[in-house]
Every structure is written in structure tokens, then in C-alpha cells.
Amino acid sequence: MEKKKRMKPLGWIFMIGTWTIVIFLFIMSIWLISKRKVKYEENKGKEENNKKGN
């Protein structure tokens, strides 16, 4: 029967460290997108206005 063996601190550091990097990058990209959403909508609006103008 396999004995209960806890993960070494280095294992926790690797796991939590990697998860932190991944979550940080994801949240940063979503936060940036939510901040710049207006500009993206503006592009779409401008292009549609140009089409109407033409």
C-alpha cells in the first residue's frame, strides 16, 4: 500500500509560482482588454461610417 507522502516545499513553490504567473498574465490581458474596449468599438464605428459615406 502506498504511504501518504506530502509534497516538498519546492513542489509547492513550483506549482503556486506557475499558477500565479499564468493567472497574473490572464488577468492582466483581460484587464487591459476591458480598459481598451472603447477604442475597439470606435474602430468598428469609424469603418461603418466610412462605408456609409462612400
Place this chain on the structure above:
Amino acid sequence: MNEREHWKTRIGLILAMAGNAVGLGNFLRFPVEAAKHGGGVFMIPYIVSLFLIGIPLMWLEWTIGRYAGIRGHGSPPAFLSLGWKHPIAKYLGVIGLFTPTVIAIYYVYIESWTLAYGFLSLTNSLPIVDHTEIQDINAYLAPFQTFHKNFLGDTDGPLMYPSRYAYLAFIITLCLNMYILSRGIVKGIERVAKIAMPLLFLFAIVLVVRVFTLKNPVNPDIDIIKGLKYIWEPDFSKISDPSIWLAAAGQIFFTLSLGTGAIQVYASYLREKDDIALSGFATATSNELAEVILGGSIAIPAAIIFFGVVNAQEIAQSGAFRLGFITLPAVFQNLPFGNIFGALWFFLLFFAGITSSLALCQPAISFLEDELKLSRKESSLILGIIIFFSSHLVIFFKGAIEEMDFWAGTFGLVFFATIETMVFMWIFGGEKVWEELHKGADIRVPRIFFYILKYVSPILLLTILVTWFWKYFSKIGETASWNIFLTRGFLIYLFVFMCAVVGIVWKRRKG
């Protein structure tokens, strides 16, 4: 020039791009690779590769796609022709058309297994074995193994005779893919991505919570910590092993769906001033979230909790299909409400699969639409017929999936990515790419990525290519049976046929 469609919303675009990237590999291949290559220490080359290959190439492919799209082209032969004004460029681009189409031929069939297994699990039609019998892993898994063999019609000979469930599921999955594709970018792909991706994340979170609360039915001391320990505890003796670096670079490549041509084709439906720098980055981070956190916390930890480290190691070594279609059902079917968790697992894989297969089919659809001027419905029908007949090779001939996966899903991707990086960074001009990337950009990409794209990524890609060449090509003739040669013949025929069509189209255009 036909008016090309555009993505309706940015979130729809990012979800579709993330759907392209998040595939079966995120949940089956990544944990196996991490566990096999030194656990936590695998994450060092993995993160390094993400920044040296993954994210830079993602930006390059988005840039190529948008650049070609605003010029009315959305297919890989046209991409390379725009980047390099040489007659051979269009034929090099055929690799970007050939690769995703071949992957789609076997991917749709595998995807259909997940749909069938989802319903079989939901209706309690998968085997149930008393969980106190987990002494002998092979005996315990035998009913599941037999079930899977019968499902695929696996025989001792070179042929397979699939069950009616497998064949019906394949037909349904193929029709569903073609129906969605025929609806177009906004009403088809974007709408599906907006439904499938949130559901995929929801199902994955539910399964992670369930796996984290699992305990070994015989020895309650074995819990999630044991599973996480196996994946994450670093084995530093392996860090100097070049094969780990190669495996990590390969994993980054597959997980982000680089070199399939799909990213460029999706990006070709962007407007000229739509941001690609931030959207590309967000796509990569969404994929990493799904892979590293969710993908790494379901299959392997569950297998370890239930079967112990030694058995789980053997399962991991025997491949992703055994893990996904034999081991995981064996775990879930014996839990309270196990049929529901099993169904969630397979529907999660189905959503991951369908969002990827739609992207894999899109390069061929765009080629038929943009270069042959066919309608969306005609293009979907033609591709559907091609995939239907070609898939019979993988349905009936043993080893065809593996053979196609090597040529298209492994070698083809890296080969095409190497070509496009060389063409755009060295012939078309790195500075022009950089300028194009920043048109309408919501973020300024650090300049270091320019040098990475121009010098580091091509060297790394060439290294991967040469090493694989060295490792696999000497073995090509060793174990090949007639059905493998038949598959190779089909691949050669398909490639030559695509080259001929591209040649005729370009000749007519010139004329």
C-alpha cells in the same frame, strides 16, 4: 473583390481563437508531458518556450492573417505569396492548407468519440466495476479496455470495424461541424465559441473541484496532494536533458495551435485597425489558464488518486487515449453521480474538440471561398465530402491516425511555422511585420520580441525540426505495414492535388 466577413465582437474573436488553441491536448497531452519530463522542472522550459516561441509566433500569425485579410485573402498559399513574391511561395503555402485539413480528417473522428462517450456515460452505458477490486490495474481496466476496443471495432488485424455508435457519432459530428462552418464566421464560429468556451471552463472547474475532493477508495491516505506532487515536484536531474527542452517547446507549439494556418485564417477576418497585439496575448493567456491550471489538475491527479503512482505512470506512458477514454471513465463511473461527472469530462473534451476542428477546417473553407470564389455553403459541402471520404481511412485502417498525426500534426506544424517565420521576418521584412503588428494596437509590444522573432524563434524552430528529423526519419521504414503505406500514399496524393489546384488558380488569376 467579395466582401469578407468580420468578427462581430472582440470577445467572440478571442473566444474563437482560444477555442482553436484549447483542444484535447490541453487536458490529455500536457499533464502526461509534464509528469514524464521532470514534473515541476518541466515548467521552466515550458515558460521559457512560451515567451521565446509561443507568444511571439502567435503575434506573427495574427499579423500575417490581418495583413492578408484586408487584401482579400484568407488562405495559407495566399499568405505566403503576399510575403514572398516568388512562384514557389504559393506551393510552400500549400503546407499550411494541407496540414490543418489532414489534422481535421482524424480530429473530427476522435472528437466524435467524446460526443458518443458523453452520451454513453450520461445513460450509464459504460462498464461499472466494483472499486474495491483495484488491486490489479490491468484486470480492473479490462472491461473499459474491451468496451473501447469494441466501440472502435479494433481487431488483431490491420483493419477496424467500428460499432454503429462510433460511426453514427462520426456522421453527427461531421455534419455539425459543416453546418456551423456553413453559417459563417459570425453566425457560426463566433456564436459557437461564445457558448462552448464558457461551458468548457465551467465543466473543467466542476471537474477540478471533484478531483480535488477525491480519495482513493481503498487507501484514503492517497488524495489530491499525491496527484499534484507527481505533476509538480521538480526533478532537477532532468533540467540539463535536452529532450525536456524539446518536449516543452513542442508542447507550447501544439497547445497554441501554431503552424496550423488556423490563427492566420481567423485573423484574416479582422478589420485593418483592429487590435491584434493585445488580443493575441489574451488568447495565449486563456489557453495557458486552461492548460496549466485546469488541464494539469484533472486527468493525471485523478488517475494517481485512484490507481496509485506506479499504475498512473504506466497509464501515462501508454498514451493520451488510454488516459482519456479508458482510465478516466473507470474513475468517474465508480463515484456517486459518476455518470454525470463522466459526461462532463467527455462533453468538456467535445467542446475543446469542436472549437478546434472548426478552426482546422477554416483554412480550406477560406481557400475555396476566397480563391475559387465559391459560396460559404458550397465550400462547407465540398470540404465535408472530402473529410467524410478521407476519414474512412482512419476509421477502418489501424495506424492511420498515428501516421497522419506524425506528418501533419507534428512535423507539418513546425515545418510550416518555420517557413512562415523565415518568409515574413527575413524576406517580407521584420520591420514591416513589426509596424503591421502595431497598427491599431492596444498595447506596445516590448522591442525585445522583435529580436526574438527575427533570430531566436527561427533558430529554435530549426532545432526542433532537425532533432525530430534525426529522431524519427530513420525509423520510417522500420515497422511500416501496407496500411501505413496506403496512408502515406493518400497524404502524397492529397498534397499533390492541393498543389495542382493552387497552381491552376494562380495561373488563371495571372491570365
